[in-house]
Amino acid sequence: MRPRTADGTGRRGSGYRVGRRWVLTAAHVVRDPDGSATTVRFEADRAGEWTAPAHVVLASEKADVALLEITGAVPEGVHSTAEPPPYGAVPDADETLPITALGFPRFKLREDRMRRLDDGSPSQYRDSCHATGMTSVLSNRREGTLELAVGPPGSDPEPDRSPWEGMSGAAVWHEGTLIGLISAHHRADGLGRLAAVRVDRWYEQLTGAELELLRQCAGLPASPSALVPVAGPSGGTERPVSLAHLPDDLPLRELNGLLTELTALPTVRDHTSLALVLDSIDPAIAAMSPRSPALRPDVFGILRTCLRYRGTLDQLLEAIRLMEGDSAGLARVDQEAMELSRRHRRADERR
Structure with a gap:
């Protein structure tokens, strides 16, 4: 998605379509006063690409979550592909969970030499980043976010811009369950760490009217008790053997x-x-x-x-x-x- 800023330039973010006309993203991605200036883009630079204007109907700075309504035409044939996802609750426990997220960060900026601008220079595009990694649930407890350990970009050449810029709003998944939205890259954490807002915290951070809007439009359960409980792979199975007793001079x-x-x-x-x-x-x-x-x-x-x-x-x-x-x-x-x-x-x- 690409909100327009006051000077007419674009700012990019990621998101996830949760219904025929509804998209979830991070609130700071669409912070402009005029939400109607936002454009959503799907299947970018692929055969099925389509774009449409969208209007921000919910933007909570506290929870950093936004809901967009697509106001333009939705192509035939894509309606059935946007069912609300299952939403999950992450336990406040010593758990380490595998996660995935798909977005369009700045470090995936590429030159398209087959397409030229008016001045003859190659046009640019952002490719997708399918980030895989883990979240250690007890990290970032004060901030109330999930810390995601993911594969880092190869370099960080711009001191004033994060290479992860544009990844905000991407849905964070654990085994097919949506557990959060990427919200920030804290530079001090290193290139391989991202922060994500937690779905289960929305019930504390959003008003009753905002939760009802997400329930009706995005399929969010009415109460946190109805979220899918998420547990690590050790839950209910035999715990792997410990090697903590091995001597430190093992040959x-x-x-x-x-x-x-x-x-x-x-x-x-x-x-x-x-x-x-x-x-x-x-x-x-x-x-x-x-x-x-x-x-x-x-x-x-x-x-x-x-x-x-x-x-x-x-x-x-x-x-x-x-x-x-x-x-x-x-x-x-x-x-x-x-x-x-x-x-x-x-x-x-x-x-």
Whole structure:
């Protein structure tokens, strides 16, 4: 979506269509006094692209959520694709949840050399960013937002503009349930951290009339008790074995099995996803590990560093589980972890 500013230029944000004529986004994206100046754009630069004017019918600065009504024509054939999503409540508990979000941040700005402006220079466009990562629920408690750990942009060349500019308003999902909207990038948190307003906090921050409007137009449940309860993957299942008791001077041969299975996982083999995993655990691990361009020595250094910081090896494996999901490779990692734990518990008992 692209609100017009007072000087006639455009400002961009992301959003999600929750009904035939209704779009959710962040309130600060459409902060202009005249909401009718907003244009929404779907399927940008694709065969099914369409745009329409939209009017802001709700904009809560406190909750940073806005509801837009599409006032222009909606093309035939797209009506049935915009059902209200399921909305979820995130527990105030020690949970780490996988999340996804789709938006159009500034760092995805590209040159289209097939299209030229009047002066002959290539036109520009923003491509989509499908951000995947994790949220650690107990972070940002004072602010009341979700902290999202996602893959960072490669660089931050503009000191006065965030590379994430334009991502605000993107819906944040956990396993098909909408749990928030991206609202900010706090530069001090680093390039791999975003903040998102929580759906379950809307019931505290919005007025009764605003909640009723979201209920009627966006399908928001009438009360927080009707939200989908969101829980981490450990809920109701056997908890993975802990490796916190391992000695910090464990030799390489003892780690060989675990190392071999870890380096076979796509999450660990990919530089970006491994960096995201390390960014979501104790920062001392990424800072202190003797990093290597070769995968196996690199992961071995990470494991040895984790052994020196008790409990962080468990954090590492849990973050990898969240990124990897259920897979045969992950099952082999858990089996190696179990065998490693058993061997050293037996050794402790013999002493």
